[in-house]
Amino acid sequence: MLFPNPQRQSDGTNQVDSAAYANAYYAAIDPNNERDTLAKFKAKNGFGTTGAGITEETIIIGDQRDLGYGRKMTARRDSNTGNIAFVVENYMVGGYGGYSSLSLQAAIVGENKWHLGTNAIEFSAVESGTSNPTPNSVKFVKLYTYDPITGARLTAANLDGRGNKALPTICITCHGGRGDPLTPSGLFPRISNSASGARGDVGAQLHGFEPASFDFSTLSGYTRAALEGKIKTINQMVLCAHNLPNGTSTPTGYSEDSCRRVANPNEYQGAAAAHLKNIYGGNGLPNSSSETTDSYVPSSWATAGQVDLYKKTVTQACRVCHGIRGTGNQSDINFEEFTAFDGYADRIKAHVIDRGNMPLAKLVYDKYWSTPDMYNTMANYLSGKGYADATLKPGRAVADPGPDRVVKTLTPTLSAGMSLYSTSYSWTVTSVQSGQTASLSSSTAANPILTVSGAGTYTVQLVTANASSTSTAKTLTIKVDPVLAWDPAALLFNPDIRTILQQASGGNCVSCHVSGQNVSTTSGVPPIYYNDFDRAGTGNATDVTNRNWLYTEVRGRINFTDIVASPLLRKPSGNHHNGGLRSGFNTSAALGDAARTDYDKFVAWILNGAPE
Known part of the structure; x- marks a missing residue:
């Protein structure tokens, strides 16, 4: 989850899975500790009180599609302020695993023995504090988790039986949020294109509630019929937190939209609202009870002939989380459009088939791999994209020698460190530059040295294995150039990488990634800026401190657990990038070609640990 x-640090730890990350988040969204206990959260949001403009509803349902809990949820909206808040008690009977109706019964009777913890969500503007000294009035989603016994706010929780993981990461991963690195001073990051501009605004969204996916009790007051009206009221609250698309004229003519803010051109555009409205008959929400969204298919999927893939797999295993991701600049990741989904085929294969970290929630993951209709439909799609091993389940050995690279040395060190589920390694030199020689210091080491006799292009092959499987072979191409004008082993962020990011011509990055833009009116503003400005508040945009802050933000665009997936490499290469292909990042050019020099420099810098 x-x-x-995960923002892998130099010591091997994942920053998003640390107490420091959780504490920085809470300091940003609750700067005055007005919500550091469940009792204080409820009091702050007025739970249990009544008055004009107040709506409060409680439901108890079995969450059999997501985390497998019995859930007692109380939702509250104050139409006077527009604030929305949720308190959700989670119950699970027995050990973690598949869903059991006993968990629903435990939630109904409030059996403390099975009470795992309480989640709370607030949609409101942030108060003034150290992290956000001059906040505006824009509301955003904030997530909290509390101890089931003491009510104290938690920095970590065990949601899937696989041990504690840090908050808010395990919540915002499925609520559409981002996981950028902390600042060097330990502050929670700021997303540059958010409407609030506040630290702690990770771009998270509220999920709609699909009665067709819930388990209901047969006890009086807890049946689906008894709760349908309450769920619709709660869904109307959720809808209030979903933006209207940028450019929408208000009022829309539909009363359920009167509480919705029009999005700026750079933030989430509220795509999931269409699905939420669909289960009540569309605009106007004419139906008093809900229909299943599982029958809903966006037009682009139908046009592409991918109705089965959408209904059997995407609806069941992907849409809940992906539907509330993305921005106005890049909505591809919400999978609303088939062409966008199709453009992620390589990453879908990597995450679902190879790495096994999607579907993200364990219950959904287990259901995916135990439901032939789900995994076979996806396998058929991936097979059509040329992936022959798309039917294989994660856990088999996967070889990964890292990205192709340019080197200056005649003795480059290789690494199998990013290979998956592998305990043994087999390297082979498969191609040698004509007239040259090449040899390996070891054919079975994880990090052997390749020794070549001179300049040229060489390929090596890696095969890995574990106790039950052997990987397919993966080839690595290395261009050796002893007279290369730049030294791949000596690149630093300052000035080498920073200079590329800040270059003023040739398809530059800072034509978009630049501070000072009005995010409310200017389209194409990205979530991170690459120019020099006073990030740290020192009064000098180019001093050592501010350059260190910039370095930290850029380093956060590197995925050290899967280097080729790093946004810092993929985005300028034209992958789901609003700015398209950047000069110097043409990966279709031959290794070492001038058209991809900047890409090759970024790869070399990352392979050296991305030094500052």
Whole structure:
């Protein structure tokens, strides 16, 4: 339940899975500790009180599609302020695993023995504090978790039986949020294109509630019929937190939209609202009870002939989390459009088939791999994209020698460190530059040295294995150039990488990734800036401190657990990038070609640990 890029630190730890990350988040969204206990959260949001404009509803349902809990949820909206808050008690009977209706019964009777913890969500503006000294009035989603016994706010929780993981990461991964690195001073990061501009605004969203996916009790007051009206009221609250798409004229003519803010052109555009409305008949929410969204298929999927893939796999295993991701600049990741989904085929294969970290929630993962209709439909799609091993379940050995690279030395060190589920390694030199020789210091070491006699292009092959499987072979190409004008082993962020990011011509990055833009009116503002500005508040945009802050933000765009997936490499290469292909990042050019020099420099810098 961690981000695919967990912000791996130099000591091998994942920053998003640390108490420091959780504490920085809480300091940003609750700067005055007005919500550091469940009792204080409830009091702050007025739970249990009544008044004009107040709506409060409680439901108890079995969450059999997501985390497998019995859930007692109380939702509250104050139409006077527009604030929305949720308190959710989670119950699970027995050990973690598949869903049991006993967990629903435990939630109904409030059996403390099976009470795992309480989640709380607030949609509101942030108060003034050290992290956010001058906040505006824009509301955003904030997530909390509390101890089931003491009510104290938690920095970590065990949601899937696989041990504690840090908050808010395990919540925001499925609520559409981002996991950027902390600042060097320990502050929670700021997303540059958010409407609030506040630290702690990770771009998280509220999920709609699909009665068709819930388990209901047969006891009076807890049946689906008894709770349908309450769930619809709660869904109307959720809808209030989903933006109207940028450019929408208000009022829309539909009363359920009167509480919704029009998105700026750079933030989430509220795509999931269409699905939420669909289960009540569309605009106007004409139905008093809900229909299943499992029958809903976006037009682009139907046009592409991918109705089965959407209904059998995406609806069941992907849409809940992906539907509330993305921005106005890049909504591809929400999978609303088939062409966007199709553009992620390589990463879908990597995450679902190879790495096994998608579907993200364990219950959904287990259901995916135990339901032939789900995994076979996805396998058929991936097979059509040329992936022959798309039917194989994660856990088999996967070889990964890292990205192709340019080197200056005649003795480059290789690494199998990013290989998956592997305990043994087999290296082979498969191609040698004409007239040259090449040899390996070891054919079975994880990090052998390749020794070549001179300049040229060489390929090596890696096969890995574990006790039950042997990987397919993966080839690594190395271009050796002893007279290369730049030294791949000596690159630093300052000035080498920073200079590339800040170059003023040739398809530069800072034409978009630049501070000072009005995010409310200017389209194409990205979530991170690469130019020099006073990030740290020192009064000098180019001093050592501010350059260190910039380095930290850029380093956060590197995925050290899966280097080729790093946004710092993929985005300028034209992969789901609003700015398209950047000069110097054409990966279709031959290794070492001038058209991809900047890409090759970034790879070399990352392979050296991305030094500052």
